[in-house]
Amino acid sequence: MCSPCFCCDAMLGGLARWLRLAGFDTTLPASQSDRELEQVARAERRWLLTRDRALAAHAGPRVLCIQSLAVPEQVGEVCRRLRLRADPARFFTRCSRCNGRLAPLGREDAQGLVPPYVGTHVSDFSRCEGCGQVYWPGSHHGRIRARLVEYFLCESG
Numbered sequence: 001m002c003s004p005c006f007c008c009d010a011m012l013g014g015l016a017r018w019l020r021l022a023g024f025d026t027t028l029p030a031s032q033s034d035r036e037l038e039q040v041a042r043a044e045r046r047w048l049l050t051r052d053r054a055l056a057a058h059a060g061p062r063v064l065c066i067q068s069l070a071v072p073e074q075v076g077e078v079c080r081r082l083r084l085r086a087d088p089a090r091f092f093t094r095c096s097r098c099n100g101r102l103a104p105l106g107r108e109d110a111q112g113l114v115p116p117y118v119g120t121h122v123s124d125f126s127r128c129e130g131c132g133q134v135y136w137p138g139s140h141h142g143r144i145r146a147r148l149v150e151y152f153l154c155e156s157g
Contacts, residue, residue, distance in 0.1 A: 023093045047063070
């Protein structure tokens with residue numbers, strides 16, 4: 001089964017970040033008009049996620065008007081309405097900044113791109129194929145993974 005792709009409007013930057021962390025292809029087009037957002041979502045066969053009721057009213061059938069203000073509730077809303085569950089094997093496979101795919105990066109190749117302490121004590125790195133951002137499982141990694149499990153794998157009411 002193919003995983004859904006998303007296009008979030010500017011009001012849903014936090015939701016876009018968590019969808020990306022969960023491995024979902026999620027764009028967040030910068031400063032585009034409602035019409036341009038509609039066109040991008042349609043052309044790329046993405047679900048358009050918005051809090052803008054006017055946009056949602058005329059954007060077509062693949063649109064969700066998100067009601068919640070808080071990101072955890074927004075994630076729950078998307079999961080419930082689309083019956084969406086994330087695959088833990090896909091966690092941390094997309095750049096949380098630009099949506100690019102993350103590719104493994106060798107420890108030697110990471111040297112000079114990460115703080116010296118990290119380069120010495122961490123062996124698992126990845127790099128965004130889009131923007132070049134380097135990632136590694138730091139102290140926050142476990143907390144983020146726990147939230148991803150809570151947000152995407154637990155049944156929400």
